[in-house]
Amino acid sequence: MIKEKQVHILIGCADARDLSQVQLDAIELTTEAYHKKGIEIEYHVVRAAGSFVTPDVVMDIKRTIEQAQRSLTELIPIRYFVHLQTHGHMTEDSNDAYISHVHDLHIVDGSPLNCGMLNASSVGIEIEKMIIEEKLTLPINGQKVVVDNDTKIxxxxxxxxxxxxxLAGDWIFSIDLLRTHPRHQRTVLEKAIDGDSELNVLDIRITCGIMDYSIHSLIRVDDGDPAVPFWDDVQKYVRDHSVNERLKRDVLIHQSQKQKPLAGLLCMSDPRQSSRNLAAGYYLRSKGIDTGGDYLPNTVFNMTGSSFDIPFTPFGPYVIAGFFYSVKHLKLTDQMVMGYDAAQTSRILLKIKHDPIMNLIVNTFGVNLIPINQVDLE
Structure with missing residues (x-):
C-alpha cells in the first residue's frame, strides 16, 4: 500500500557523460526498494548546459510539481525534492567523501572533465557573431528587421x-567558480520559490552537489542538509558499484574520458515520456554499434525540458547555448528530437523552428533533426 509519494527533480548538465548504466540501475533499484516500503518515487530530469537555474528551469520545476499533483488519485502526503548537480574533475588531494566542503575541494584547471559552461560567455559571443554574420531577419512590430548590431540583438x-x-555575458554568462556553482544555483532557486505564491507554500527540499567524473560519484556540498534518504541511497549505490567496477566496466571508463558524443538529443524531462536510454540505443543501432544492452556514457548530449513540446514559447538561454555548443564545438549535426508519441515530437520540432536562434543554428550548420518517439521505440 502506497502511503507517501516523493517527486525528485534532478537539475543536471547536458554533458554526454552525465549518465551511466550504473546510475540508471541505481535509480531503478532504489525506486523499487522504496515502493516496497510504501513510498512511490517519481523521478524527472531537467538538463541544460551548465545546470543554471534560469526562469525556464524554474518553470520546468513548477510544471512538474503541478502535474504530479494532478496525477494523484488518492489523498496521500506528497514531498518534493530538487537536486542541483554540476560536474567537474577534482584533484587527488580533494576530500571526495560523499559529504564534503568547498574549501576541501579543488578543481583540475583545464581538465576536459570540467563543465564547458565555465566558458559560457565565450559561447554567447560566438552566438552573437553568428546572428550578425548570418543577418538573422525577423518580423518585429510589423516590419522585417535585420539583426546586424548589438542594439538589434x-x-x-x-x-x-x-x-x-x-546576450553574451548577460543573458548567457559563464560559471564563476565550479566549486560554488551548485550552492549559488540553490540560492537562486530558493529565491525563485520564495517569490512564487504557489511554490512557496510547498515543502520543497533542495540538495546541491558536484559529480566528479574522475571517480564517477556525486559529492554533496550542502553539509548533507537536507537529509534525503532516497537520493542518498541512490548515490551510495553508485559509489559502491563504481569502486568495485571502475576498472573493468566500459560504462564507467567512458564517463572519465573527454566528451565526444555521437549525437544530440532534445527531449522531455519525464523519462516515462522520453527515454534517453531508448534514444541512445536507437542511434547506436542505426550506426551498427552493439553495447550489449548497457547505456554507455558519452553517447548523447542531452537537453530536456517539460515545456519543449509547447511550440510558441522560446527555449531558455542555456538550452540555446548548449545546442550551439554541441553543434559547433562537438560537431553533433545529428540531433534526435524525442517526444512520447509522434504528435509530441512534432510539437518539439515546431518549437525549434519557431525559436529564432535555434532555427538559425539548424540552418547555419545544416543540422539533421531526427524525429523519434517513445511509443515507436518501446
Missing part, C-alpha cells in the same frame, strides 16, 4: 525571449 531578446539586456 537586444531588440531580438526583448521581443522573442522577454529579456531586456545583452
Amino acid at each position: 537586444k531588440l531580438l531578446l526583448r521581443e522573442h525571449y522577454a529579456y531586456d539586456g545583452y
Whole structure:
C-alpha cells in the first residue's frame, strides 16, 4: 500500500557523460526498494548546459510539481525534492567523501572533465557573431528587421525571449567558480520559490552537489542538509558499484574520458515520456554499434525540458547555448528530437523552428533533426 509519494527533480548538465548504466540501475533499484516500503518515487530530469537555474528551469520545476499533483488519485502526503548537480574533475588531494566542503575541494584547471559552461560567455559571443554574420531577419512590430548590431540583438531578446539586456555575458554568462556553482544555483532557486505564491507554500527540499567524473560519484556540498534518504541511497549505490567496477566496466571508463558524443538529443524531462536510454540505443543501432544492452556514457548530449513540446514559447538561454555548443564545438549535426508519441515530437520540432536562434543554428550548420518517439521505440 502506497502511503507517501516523493517527486525528485534532478537539475543536471547536458554533458554526454552525465549518465551511466550504473546510475540508471541505481535509480531503478532504489525506486523499487522504496515502493516496497510504501513510498512511490517519481523521478524527472531537467538538463541544460551548465545546470543554471534560469526562469525556464524554474518553470520546468513548477510544471512538474503541478502535474504530479494532478496525477494523484488518492489523498496521500506528497514531498518534493530538487537536486542541483554540476560536474567537474577534482584533484587527488580533494576530500571526495560523499559529504564534503568547498574549501576541501579543488578543481583540475583545464581538465576536459570540467563543465564547458565555465566558458559560457565565450559561447554567447560566438552566438552573437553568428546572428550578425548570418543577418538573422525577423518580423518585429510589423516590419522585417535585420539583426546586424548589438542594439538589434537586444531588440531580438526583448521581443522573442522577454529579456531586456545583452546576450553574451548577460543573458548567457559563464560559471564563476565550479566549486560554488551548485550552492549559488540553490540560492537562486530558493529565491525563485520564495517569490512564487504557489511554490512557496510547498515543502520543497533542495540538495546541491558536484559529480566528479574522475571517480564517477556525486559529492554533496550542502553539509548533507537536507537529509534525503532516497537520493542518498541512490548515490551510495553508485559509489559502491563504481569502486568495485571502475576498472573493468566500459560504462564507467567512458564517463572519465573527454566528451565526444555521437549525437544530440532534445527531449522531455519525464523519462516515462522520453527515454534517453531508448534514444541512445536507437542511434547506436542505426550506426551498427552493439553495447550489449548497457547505456554507455558519452553517447548523447542531452537537453530536456517539460515545456519543449509547447511550440510558441522560446527555449531558455542555456538550452540555446548548449545546442550551439554541441553543434559547433562537438560537431553533433545529428540531433534526435524525442517526444512520447509522434504528435509530441512534432510539437518539439515546431518549437525549434519557431525559436529564432535555434532555427538559425539548424540552418547555419545544416543540422539533421531526427524525429523519434517513445511509443515507436518501446
